[in-house]
Amino acid sequence: xxWRVGAMAYWGAFAGWTLWAATVPSFAPEYAQPPYPWHGVLxxxxxxxxxTAALVAxxxxxxxxxxxxxxxxxxxxxxxxxxxxxxTASSDQAGCYCVPGGFWAVTTCGLLVxxxxxxxxxxxxxxxx
Numbered sequence: 001x002x003w004r005v006g007a008m009a010y011w012g013a014f015a016g017w018t019l020w021a022a023t024v025p026s027f028a029p030e031y032a033q034p035p036y037p038w039h040g041v042l043x044x045x046x047x048x049x050x051x052t053a054a055l056v057a058x059x060x061x062x063x064x065x066x067x068x069x070x071x072x073x074x075x076x077x078x079x080x081x082x083x084x085x086x087x088t089a090s091s092d093q094a095g096c097y098c099v100p101g102g103f104w105a106v107t108t109c110g111l112l113v114x115x116x117x118x119x120x121x122x123x124x125x126x127x128x129x
Contacts, residue, residue, distance in 0.1 A: 003060050011052045018044045018099045040096045047100050051081055055107065074115070078108045 022041050058073045081104030 003056060007052050007056045011048055014048050014099055014103050015045055017102065018048070018096055021099055022096050037096065044096045044099050048103055051077070051100070051103060051107070054080070074111045078104065078111060081107060 018041055022037050054077050055074075058070060058077060081100070085101035085104050
């Protein structure tokens, strides 16, 4: 249950950023008042939801997996995040395009810190002789 709440809060933080970023008119002239890009916001929310669900599926697997397997899967998801960022940043939508890139960057840093912490904890664990 705490993982679900944490994942929803993680998604919610970036969903809020998306709502704000959509107000930035991108490359439109200052005098132009484009309509609020709900289509882009909903699209970015869907990308964030899929990314968060993939993260939770990796981190909270119902079957025990080796740490190396989870790390490889996490890095694979990070590559998918990078591709999502490239796909969304290539269009001239409102400022929403930067949110998946930020999500990817924060998530990758978090996964690397998690992996490093696991490796350090494994190295510091006393070994039976």
